[in-house]
Amino acid sequence: MNDRPSAGQHLSSAAPAARGDACFAMRLALLSPLLLLLALPCLGCARVAAYERGSLAHPTMTTLDLARASEAHVRAVQEGAMGGGAAAGGGCGCN
Amino acid sequence: MRLQLRHVGGLALALVAASDPALAQPEPYAAAAAPAPEAPAAQPAPAVRSNLTGHAGLEYGQYADTDHVFVETPSVTATVSNPTAGWSLGGQYLVDVVSAASVDIVATASRRWTEVRHEGEVQAAYKPKTFGAQATASVSDEPDYLSLAAGGAVTQDLFAKAFTWQLGYGYARDVAGRTGTPFSVFSRTIDRHALNAALTFVLGPTTLASLVGDAVFEGGDSSKPYRYVPLFAPGTSVPRGASIDLVNARRVSARPLEQLPLSRQRYALTARLARRYHLATLRVDERLYADSWSMKATTTDARLLFDVGTRVEIGPHARLHAQSAVDFWQLAYTVSPGFSVPALRTGDRELGPLVNATGGITLRIGLGSDASPRSWTLGFDVNVTTTQYLDDLYVTDRLSTVGSTVLEADL
Numbered sequence: 001m002n003d004r005p006s007a008g009q010h011l012s013s014a015a016p017a018a019r020g021d022a023c024f025a026m027r028l029a030l031l032s033p034l035l036l037l038l039a040l041p042c043l044g045c046a047r048v049a050a051y052e053r054g055s056l057a058h059p060t061m062t063t064l065d066l067a068r069a070s071e072a073h074v075r076a077v078q079e080g081a082m083g084g085g086a087a088a089g090g091g092c093g094c095n
Numbered sequence: 096m097r098l099q100l101r102h103v104g105g106l107a108l109a110l111v112a113a114s115d116p117a118l119a120q121p122e123p124y125a126a127a128a129a130p131a132p133e134a135p136a137a138q139p140a141p142a143v144r145s146n147l148t149g150h151a152g153l154e155y156g157q158y159a160d161t162d163h164v165f166v167e168t169p170s171v172t173a174t175v176s177n178p179t180a181g182w183s184l185g186g187q188y189l190v191d192v193v194s195a196a197s198v199d200i201v202a203t204a205s206r207r208w209t210e211v212r213h214e215g216e217v218q219a220a221y222k223p224k225t226f227g228a229q230a231t232a233s234v235s236d237e238p239d240y241l242s243l244a245a246g247g248a249v250t251q252d253l254f255a256k257a258f259t260w261q262l263g264y265g266y267a268r269d270v271a272g273r274t275g276t277p278f279s280v281f282s283r284t285i286d287r288h289a290l291n292a293a294l295t296f297v298l299g300p301t302t303l304a305s306l307v308g309d310a311v312f313e314g315g316d317s318s319k320p321y322r323y324v325p326l327f328a329p330g331t332s333v334p335r336g337a338s339i340d341l342v343n344a345r346r347v348s349a350r351p352l353e354q355l356p357l358s359r360q361r362y363a364l365t366a367r368l369a370r371r372y373h374l375a376t377l378r379v380d381e382r383l384y385a386d387s388w389s390m391k392a393t394t395t396d397a398r399l400l401f402d403v404g405t406r407v408e409i410g411p412h413a414r415l416h417a418q419s420a421v422d423f424w425q426l427a428y429t430v431s432p433g434f435s436v437p438a439l440r441t442g443d444r445e446l447g448p449l450v451n452a453t454g455g456i457t458l459r460i461g462l463g464s465d466a467s468p469r470s471w472t473l474g475f476d477v478n479v480t481t482t483q484y485l486d487d488l489y490v491t492d493r494l495s496t497v498g499s500t501v502l503e504a505d506l
Contacts, residue, residue: 045254045257045258045296045297045298046257046297046298046299046300047254047255047257047297048255048256048257048297048299048300052300053300054300055300055301055371056297056300056301056303056371058371058376059469060369060371060376060378060400060408061303061369061371061376062369063293063295063303063305063367063369065380066378066398066457068154068156068476068499068501069154069156069168069170069187069189069499070154070156070157070158070166070168070170070497070498070499071156071476071478071497071499073156073168073191074158074166074480074495074497077445078416078445078451078480078482078495079392079394079416079418079445079451080390080392080418080421080443080445080446080447080449081361081363081384081386081390081391081392081394081416081418
């Protein structure tokens with residue numbers, strides 16, 4: 001029993017290189033999407049005439065999530081970070 | 096007009112596709128509505144044409160994973176709407192049949208269990224012109240959990256629909272208990288308030304973007320009354336992915352129930368970009384998440400949908416989700432001298448660090464007439480997810496698949 005490392009020692013020493021890489025990858029994954037968010041408002045709105053809205057009216061051009069009910073439910077269980085799944089409505093002038 | 100049901104921040108809020116009476120009004124109806132001074136009085140009145148439209152859908156979903164969890168989810172949706180007047184009414188009912196013998200259940204020497212959950216939801220929306228409102232209410236019932244939710248939202252189109260804003264609020268009250276024990280004997284109440292603000296931008300004739308902010312405030316004890324957390328003596332070595340036998344051999348005899356903090360505040364920011372090409376649509380979502388338990392997460396979701404003729408739509412789907420652990424997460428909780436247990440403890444690996452990678456495919460086939468091939472649609476969706484648990488007992492990875500078959504009709 002005495003030759004066992006403590007739980008804290010074990011956790012900090014278990015494959016330190018792999019844990020460091022995982023930590024770096026996690027931070028990179030968390031920060032990189034900020035670029036997309038920062039770029040979005042810079043794009044600006046455009047007035048599109050009704051006769052030009054054919055593409056916007058396509059069913060796949062909704063701002064809602066296209067996930068099916070069962071898929072959305074699975075996500076809610078598998079991803080501890082639930083919330084934020086909402087989407088804006090309208091804007092495309094389609095029906 | 097098609098109504099689409101979506102869950103918002105864990106509350107069953109429904110959002111309704113925008114309606115523009117001017118655009119929605121069919122030409123024949125517009126002609127009939129115009130004054131006809133030349134018409135003789137004796138001529139029979141033109142037939143009244145109904146402005147009501149309906150949409151109905153049947154879905155059968157199935158889930159299975161390598162942790163021996165199986166879920167079957169049949170559901171039905173129906174909507175009646177009047178695009179000219181700008182209103183709609185709809186509802187959804189689904190049943191979850193869950194059968195599980197996961198490692199967490201086996202670790203507590205419990206047997207496989209099967210549970211049935213019923214969920215019903217109704218929603219209404221009214222948007223006669225550029226300003227609209229919507230409301231929804233839902234109930235979810237299973238033997239040890241009851242959830243009641245209601246919410247509403249207002250929305251407005253601005254600048255000739257180049258820009259749309261939306262504000263929403265939802266409230267949910269959950270009652271958690273134990274199977275076989277009446278709520279009057281044992282239950283916990285969890286309250287949840289959700290705020291939602293969304294902006295949609297039309298960036299051009301083929302491009303749409305939205306930015307959504309969510310804040311969810313939870314209060315109450317959401318600890319699972321079945322989840323026991325193994326404890327270890329200081330100095331005990333427990334590797335990631337340790338087997339049930341190894342954990343049982345090294346843990347102390349005391350095994351307290353999970354205990355989570357009594358409140359949680361969640362915040363999320365979601366950006367979505369949709370672009371239409373000649374015969375395809377590209378959709379990319381990015382969501383950033385943080386909460387008061389120190390969990391941070393990013394989720395990237397992309398779909399590419401191709402039109403193959405007028406009846407078939409097919410395309411791949413990819414999703415990557417990465418999250419850090421909550422601040423009280425530990426691979427192996429240890430008892431302190433004097434045998435005091437950690438005040439906060441959990442065995443819920445969805446609160447630990449993990450990475451989910453999902454790949455899938457969507458297929459939709461129009462079964463309607465040549466004039467309206469998408470009026471009846473048969474759809475298939477399959478998604479396969481691999482999960483890497485970075486700091487967990489019992490398992491280090493999981494492979495899961497969820498598939499659904501959908502039949503929809505515009506009536």
